[in-house]
Amino acid sequence: MLRVGRVASDLLRRLSLPPALARRDAPPTLMASNSAHAHPLSHQDRLSRLVYKSWIPCRLISIAHVTTRCLESQNVTTKVDMDLIGCKPIMDQVYCMPVIENSSHRDGAIYKDKSIRPYFWEGDIADRNETQLEPMMFSKATEDCLPVVENCVSHFPQSIFQFFSVQLSKTPISTGPIQLYGYIAARDLRDGMLNYVVNYSRDDPVVVQEGSVIEMTGPKRGIKMGSIVLIEFDMRIKNEMHEEEDQQLIDGAILYYEHICPWKPTTQRICGNYGDIDISVAVVEQALEATIEVVISDVLRGFSLSLSSFVDVMDDYEEIQLFHGTIVQTRALRRSVVGVPWQTMMLLKFKVGNEGCIDSGQIMLQFQAMKHGCASQQIELKVAAISVKVTWSTI
16 A cells, blocks of 8 residues: 555545545535645635535545645635526426527427527537537646746636536336437537537447436536536437437537526436436536546456546535446546636545455545646556546636
8 A cells, every 4th residue: 555645644534525426415625735835815714615524434545645736715606596597496406407499409400490599609509510629728837827837827717617417317218227329518608619528329328227327428628617608418218229219318408607507516407308317517616627537557357446536616525427437458548627626626536446356445636726737646556557647727
């Protein structure tokens, strides 16, 4: 087992992490750092945004420590009344999202109805190409980073629209798994193009059942919460025979407006003819783009792996599941992009192995949010090695 660094050890003593995908009555929080590079806020100011809580110990395989520098500040947040955008609670903490009229894709209504144009004026709705903007566009510091890279005032954090989870909440087939394909994509005002959050082809559908989480395949880059974000979706249940016999799950588009969006992850339901999809979304303010790259090498035998990111949103750590599957050979996981508030700590939780496996347990890594640069950590297991790289950028 690797030696636990002092900062990581202090974090773990104060952090209580929930089971994967579980909602929390008392979310974990982060203690104030005594870093010499902290912003000169008063001791009282620093404590006012942090809550001390007991921790539940978990078995650690190993943990590495990364040394980075960043500033600390307070976040200013605003709660939103979901009734303002036509959302009505259908159950505790679940809201039904209004789908734009005549926004279906299969029958081409969204392309023919010009009334949707006033809702989203950037780009061409009929253009189905994926966004060409890449993540990490401003990860390298430049001569414009003044006065110094660590305290750059030339590049600013932005509000990022973040998907925390996508779940199949209802399906006509409740007794077993189904094959699901299609997409959920966001269009923002950066280029107006499709930025896929979920994207599965009919030839390679995702197998899920009612109540299970649909693993997200994106976004490709950070989704900027400007004046408006348009979410498009077209998902179907695959039939074993012909595509025309597939059942339409959801099809249409919904809108999110600046200042009329949830600032804490909120479950919102998209209702369809043959089922419902729940999405958990929020605007992460004063955020940076974290690009997470994970490579598993030196695999001696197969093992299960789950990877989640925990992001500090209004002083509560919220979970984003990034990967869940079995590792049988050397491979790189799908690159993940997450919005992280500036001057906070992002946590990555690796859950490794099966019950009875000598390497079973949890590994917790921490990465301090920066405007530019990257940080890497290495995990050594008995069955494999895991390399983790996080690259920071403004958008």
